[in-house]
Amino acid sequence: MEPKGKILLVDDDQDFLEMHKAVLKNHGYEVITATNGREGLERVRAEMPDLIILDLMMEKHDAGFSFTKQIKTDPLFKAIPILMVTSVAEATGYRFSLQEDGYWMKTDDFLDKPVMPEVLVGRVEKLLAEKRG
């Protein structure tokens, strides 16, 4: 069966990488992974994913921001939806700082960890459907 899309997971927590990968694969997606922003950018360039699921709080605390900024300011990649997930309890705070920075508007959705499998799959399908128009 043809995969429903290629998804890049960027997360420095091995557990979330594996669990999200398992869930998405179960639901027919091809999944590639990266454990930091730099590696994530390499995978984006090399594999052109359909969607990115990004952990906001990778290693250095601003890594998620700079990753988003680079994707969303690159004409080649800016159409790729980014679904942000975070394991920190500061979702609200980060939402605000993202808005201030102008990049919250450009990330496409925002979820707190842990994400229920059906919620994760639901958001991914929704974002991909929007992207397809």
Next chain:
Amino acid sequence: MTLETSANILVVDDEMGIREACKRALAVEGYAVDTAEDGNQGLQKIKGKAYDLILMDLMMPGIGGLDLIKKTNDLDPEIIVVVITGYATIETAVEATKRGAYDYLPKPFTPETLTALVKRGLDKRELRLEAQRLHHEREQRLLELAGEKSRIRTIIGCMGDGVLVINLERRLVLWNASAVKMLKLAGTDECGASLDRYVKNSSLIESVENILASREGAVSMVSRELEIEEPKSVLMASLAPVRDEHGDLLGAVAVLRDITKLKEIDKIKSQFVSMVAHELRAPLAAIEGWLDVVISGETGGDKDLERRWLQRAKERSASLLAMVSDLLEINKIEAGKVAQKMEPVRLDQIVRRTVDFLRPEADRRKISFAIDLADDLPPVPADLRDMEKLFTNLISNAVKYNVDNGSVTVSGSVDENYVGIHIRDTGIGIAAEDLPRIFEDFFRVESKDTSQISGTGLGLTIAKKIVDSHFGRIEVESQPNRGSTFSVYLPYLKPKRTGVKAES
């Protein structure tokens, strides 16, 4: 001596008849009466006893009456002098009263005239004494008041908190050195300088205005934090109105406390809490995530996969448990800074026990131990459990961050004040930019070498806190891919001074 019971009266007269007549008449009235037959004798008696009233003849041999009046007044200005004179002329009477006599009694006189005059004189004496006592009392009060004022000034001057008193005209009327220092009130030398000339902090001025504008019984006390630019600090200002006994507003008093340090501690504490919350939430989220995927049936009934995922949840929960234990450990060290149970501890024994405990794990990765510790290392005063925890953390790190087939060497050193224990590994080492941060709470070197090594990020925090609480120090040298050496220096017991015997 009280006048009510018996007044002391002296009769000075060269005529014995007069002396005896006076004595008799006055003794009947209950007065204690002495007599003297001339001025000299009279003066001697006055010097030797406190008399209330003196009856004296003006014309006597030796010291004359007028002289005696003066000398008596010099001794006690409140003594009542009544002049007895045969020359009852206006001139002598005027002269005598000028010299300080109270009244005069012309000869001849009746006992009734005498006692009436003496009684009047003694009443006068009582009034004079009362006036004198009141005067003294007032003097004493003024003195006390002055002392109290200067005492209060001294106390206010010595206070660590700053004090400012401002009157209704917005003038500084009282302040102390601490206030000058806290607000940098340059040149406050004169009383009554206007407030805004010296105090530049607008919120303090605003608070003073609020107090001064308060209606009777309205604002009783205001506290607010002031951010001071120079010197950079945070002050807690407590302001209150100053009122007189009728409740009328006289001004405002401000007490300033430097809370810069408290604010810093507060900030560190809340940062720590927020950091702990993040660190606890990450593993909890992972545990719940794994449980979610199992419960949602993402395993598709694969029992083996289900077991593996649950195993992952269990591993995260084990690390969470370790982190909570470490946090409790930190809390214990900080709370028990003073209350540790100090006893002479032989570090070589602790190191050997710790190595034995860690040997199975080291053997699995073919890591060897070398212990190079002299048996005669002086014991250190320490908490035994703390020492076990300290060397367990350091030596297990040396194993954890080592390479397979590596080695861990523990050696000792002694200098004038410290026993040093050096733990050297042949592991992955620490990059120079990470070295300053390794003792920070939750800091872990993030690299592909460390990603598979579990840890709470609190092991070295605990080690440092233990060493600090034992007045020692911990140092680290490291080269990436070559290994690290952690050195712990602890002050040891000097046998001569403490008399503690080394354990066998």
